[in-house]
Amino acid sequence: MCASPHVRTVIRTRPVTFLPVDLFCVDDEKDTIEIRSPSREEALAFRFDKVLHDVNQETVYKECVPSILQGAVDGLNGSVMAYGQTGAGKTYTMFGSSHSYASRGIIPRFISDLFALLEKQTELEASVFVSFCEIDSELLFDLLADGGLDGQTGTELQIQEDAKGGLTVRGLTMRQCSNLEDALNSYFWGANLRSVSSHGINPCSSRSHCIFTVYVHCKNNAGGGEGVKSSKIHFVDLAGCERPKKTQGDGPLLKGTAFINKSLSFLEMVVVALGEKGRDHIPYRSSRLTHLLKDTLGGNSNTCLIANIWPEKEHLEETVSTLRFSQRMMRVYSCVANKAVVNLTIDPLALSKRLEKDVARLRQELQITNSLMGRHSLSYDASSPEELEEMRKTATQFLNGEQEAIQFTSVRQVEELLQMMRSVFQEMTATIRREAAEAVSAAVSSPDSDVTGAQGANEAAGASKAKGSPATPKTGKDQNKANQQGSSQGSPQQGPKPVQKVGYEDPSVGGISLGTDPDQSEIAVADRQNGSRRAASPQPNGESVRASGTAVPGSSRCWDRREAYSQFRETEGKELSKTIRNLSQQQAQQKQQLKAISKV
Structure with a gap:
């Protein structure tokens, strides 16, 4: 489960050559950040779940992902989001760098640790699937589809919701990965097809929002295996918020910047709405990004936000905007709209096998109990025609008062005897009525x-x-x-x-x-x-x-x-009247006897 009742928020600073201490005061021990602006008399103070200042990739991963990794095996959904201005290190945090093995990002580290964890738990029968999509200019594309080299199939994907509010992307490719190599190949394939471009701030800027999802299905064979725990982990690399004056973009680049800033504005609106108590409507459908992140933000998910900042004087306004967004994200409490629960489904075939084993075991225990009590000739199968005929005789004798008590040996015998008594009673009632009618006719008329x-x-x-x-x-x-x-x-x-x-x-x-x-x-x-x-x-x-x-x-x-x-x-x-009264009394007595037997 989540370490905190709200969305866990971690601040990561981009390493800089010189930190302007007169503007930024970062305390990673108290997890606080103070910003002193020349235009403000008082400093802006922010406090978060964790502040990571000038740390490596391993530290970021250990601080944010281990609880989500264990939850994936236990059937809990999880999400890791990277937010911040362009060039602050979001893509580096999520994907890493290909220059060295130590600089790999959160996604490849998670994939490696997931398969290592599944190999250790030999009692689990697990299956892993991955998907990779991007949102570019409010269009959703599949990066793992068998399309062109750009990864776009040419057909816009659609988001659908089921009756329970769960989200699915119609037509999105889900590749099954039987081992670590298959998963990493799918990851690298989609990462190479992302939309990137260069501008004045970042020479390799992501021009789209990317979502890499890992689906895990685990079945515990040691515990019977009828329950299947399912989870999905989203890794979201958001495009950076940009200022056109700084990026110096024009044409398609400027148009893409407008789409990015618009979708991030809708994302902030959703976060603000989730943080307000008593809010009935959450505008998830305002954009493709917020609609696709419905499970991550306000659904059944253990979510962690990594906010990347660039602590330099020229990026002061973007840094303040990122920190304020992160504080708003901390107001999204799990007890309100982000409560993670285990996703457990029942395998019908495994459940049927377990029930058959339970029935066989109970039959054996019943036979042992009968043997200890001296009941050796008991049968729990359906009665034969001979046994049914004998049961009919017993029921007739009991209703006629010729037999005082009936011995029962099984519940099935009681049920069959009650049904037989009902049938015999109906036949006797019909016979009595017919004889009474014949007696009246004989007394009133003759040939x-x-x-x-x-x-x-x-x-x-x-x-x-x-x-x-x-x-x-x-x-x-x-x-x-x-x-x-x-x-x-x-x-x-x-x-x-x-x-x-x-x-x-x-x-x-x-x-x-x-x-x-x-x-x-x-x-x-x-x-x-x-x-x-x-x-x-x-x-x-x-x-x-x-x-x-x-x-x-x-x-x-x-x-x-x-x-x-x-x-x-x-x-x-x-x-004749006396005879009719006697017949009526006998019929009433037989009804009372049948009711008494039914109660037993």
Whole structure:
């Protein structure tokens, strides 16, 4: 993580032959710089995280990069930015010089130390990628593309943001480097294709902003290997701020100076906005530079700014401007908008393998536990058809009350038994409802042919005794006609006919009769024998009193139907109601048992 809660700011002074102590007071022990200007009465005092005065490349690297290097392996993003006026030593700090090995810059040193660190950590499976781009006149170009010798593909690259706010450059080349040699070759290839020019201050001035990025992906095989830590480290060499009067440029050089100063002004605006508390909008999209540095300035990154100054009298104004920008950068706190977190992703294939190993290990532990408890015949696989049939019998016996308790040996058995009980309960409920419906139907009605045949046989028997000839069973209207003829002829009084019970269809009356057949009741027989069919009037005491006067057809039958229904309700109806109540109680008990089993 960062050594300080804000963006770490380091000041590096360019070595000079004579330091004007009357203007510059550099204290590298207290990390302060004081500037006395002839136009000001009071001196300007600045304090930074570190002030490096007249030091070599090794000292600068050890002061700024080690924490970022370790963070790259741990999955933390990092950035190193070089800022300052033209000719102050930014490019020398980042890239170094080819004159000697000791003068190499931060980027080649970081690449060498990164591969050395990965070789030491043998438990890590790492992959390294690099990219190199530059911003020239607000146009973004790829320095590692297979284009012309100038490194520009001729097509402007576009910056894209994902849903989480991460930045990607569409079409940017990312070269995979399997070793140190591949990485250094890619670095030197892009560095040689930078846009440079000479002017009055610097004979080899960078005319573009360059960003060299190292992508590191590490997977720890010793810890299971399902997590992949990813990080990206940006090395930003900003073009120097220039004054046209000093550079003495014209034409394309002057135009390039305008673009550089404009982009650096937008960069300062973004830094000021990040330093203000409660600021909602940060103008990252003001320029290509600020948009591309969104992760470095206000994103998930461990950032270090190296501000290069030129402590000479003629560069006093540029030095003060650089120091003020550096102090503003120190106001960008990690707790506000620059909090670095580990980038960890899960490898699905590695995670699947680890889960399979965990399942196998847990099965072994479960088998050992079962053996110690004496449960040797347990199976955790799906039940066979024979086991399911046996489970069905057990569930049926339990619901019928034939079995008091059920022994369980596994969670799978409990789940399957509960499902089986649900199925059996539904089947039993359907059976009970069907039997109840059949019982009601049987109690209310009986086959029509049996009742009609019995009635015809009884009446035929009475007619044969009166005439002395064999009787032929009659039904329907013929039977009624015969009864009327027998009564009109004054046939001798016959004995009481058998009473027909409920459940036959009488077409002459209509519908299904209930109780005693009204044609076979004593009143109806007496009416037929006396030759008259007078209505029977019901009395409050329940007795039928025969009334004189005009006969009301069918009135006696209606009254006899009421009496028959009352008798049915007092006899067979009570038994049927009792049967239905018992079935309902059994169904309720079975539901309660099933709920109790489900809770278990």
